[in-house]
Amino acid sequence: MATPSESSKTQKPIRLGFIGLSTQGWAAAALVPPLLQAPLSSHFSIAAVSTTNPVSAEATAKKYSELTGASVKPYHGSVEHMVGDKDVDMVVVSVRVLHHKEVVSKVIEGGKDLFIEWPVGRNLAETREIYEAAVRKRIRVIVGLQTRFTGYALKTKSIIDNDEIGKVVTTSFTVSMGSLAYGPIMPQFYNYLPVTSNGATLVDITGGHLLDMFTYILGPIASLSALLQNQISSVTIVDNDGKPTGEIVPQDGPNQVCIMGVLASGAVFNINIQSNVKETDFNWVIHGEKGTIRIRDDNRARQIGFYDATPDVYLNGRKVDLQSIGTSAMNSSVDSKDVQSTPAGLAWQAVVDGKAGEYATLEQALKVKEIVAAVHESAKDGKRISF
Structure with missing residues (x-):
């Protein structure tokens, strides 16, 4: 697959076309703000947006035309409009995982470079199919696994x-x-999360982000065993005001994820991800032969508990300064004092610098997806999986 080094050498900004960007939401809050400030604003431009209907497309294009001072094209419906636009160099896909394969396949077939949010397909088969198509077309693919760029992870x-x-x-x-x-x-927007076949459960989304960061820091996993347990029979869907819509979704995805195993380095690990608890918790301990790292967030009242975690790092009992590294929360948004130092901002900068491997590549994402698939398999069959 082609490397991104050539893009960092050109004087022209990379012209981005966003599929799934609106006036609000994850992409608007986290992905775009770093691109609107120097130095990234000199390396990227927003050329076009594509949404599901003409009204939202026009509103989104108007917003970013005003923010950037340049005309942004509005597209809606068909992905082919964006793919066929000669003024778009790279397509950024931020849509539900249910549509990843359909949308991304068209982008790849059109020969456009690609930014795709995790989990890159509903299951391992879809992710592998996307990877193989990208290799055939020799396009550059960046995957939105930004947890590795949090301040605590970098330190x-x-x-x-x-x-x-x-x-x-x-x-x-x-x-x-x-x-x-x-x-x-x-919320109604997330009514697809509880169903395992949709590929967006706790182990698929949160587990994938965590496992990418975990292996990025500590190296590959040699073997694992897993237990997945669901303690929630059904999910009540509510509207934007928190009122029940009347929709009840049966849940078959886990709210308890337990993984244990051995890293390729020989280190022993165990990971527990859980939801539906009163207090949030973030506690990571790494013991070495010469010392210990403790990464913990003592705020027990966070609304989410992973994506909004801002843990401190302690080396042998002493708190480590993270100010010079970057912001900790993965979902740091436009309200941050310095959006360039958010995980998304640092990821975009790594793209500019041509640092494939620092930003997550599609090959790395496929390896994470293989781990997630192994977790499902181990939990289902009650066996240890080796890589």
């Missing part, structure tokens, strides 16, 4: 890479999600 990786705690021997990671994430009540 932890630096400590380990600099051998400050010696060889890692064991690690334990616990994440407890709050009431707004994978609980018995969900």
Whole structure:
């Protein structure tokens, strides 16, 4: 697959076309703001947006035309309009996972470079199909696995890479999600999350983000065993005001994810991700032969508990300064004092710098998807999976 180094050498900004960008939502809050400020604004431009209907397309195009001072084209409906636009160099796809394969396949077939949000398809088969198509077309693909760019992740990786705690021997990671994430009540927009076949359960989405960061810092997994347990029989769907819509969705996805195993380095690990608990929790301990890293967020009242976590990092009991590295919360948005230092901002900068491997590539995303698939398989069959 082609490397991105050539794009960082050109003087012309990379012209982006967004599929799924609106005036609000994840892409509007996290992905776009870093692109509107220097230095990234000199490396990227927003050329076009595509939504599901003409009204939202016009409103979104108007918003970003005003913010950028340049005309942004509005498209709606068919992906082919965006793919066929010669003024678009890279297509950014931020839509529900249910539509990943359909949309991304058309972008790849059209030969456009691509940014795609995790989980890149509903299951391993779809992700592999997308990967193979991208390899055939030799296009560049960036995957939205931005947790690796949080301040705590960058600092932890630096400590380990600099051998400050010696060889890692064991690690334990616990994440407890709050009431707004994978609980018995969900907003209407997320009514597809509880169903396993949709590929958006707690283990697929949150687990994937966590496992990418985990292996980015500590290296590949050699083997694992997993337990998935669902303690929520059904989910009540509510509107934007929090009032029940009358829709009840049966849940078959897990709210308890337990993974244990051995890393390729020989270190032993265990991970627990859970939802539907009163208090959120973020506690990661890494023991090395020469020292210990503790990453923890003591705020027990966060609404989500992973994506909005801002944990502190302690090296051998001493708190480490993270101010010079970047913001911790993965979902840091336009309200941040310096959006360039948000995980999304740092990811975009890595694209500019041609640092494939620092930003998540499609090949790396496929490896994470293989781990997630192994978690499902191990939990279903009660067996240990080796890689």
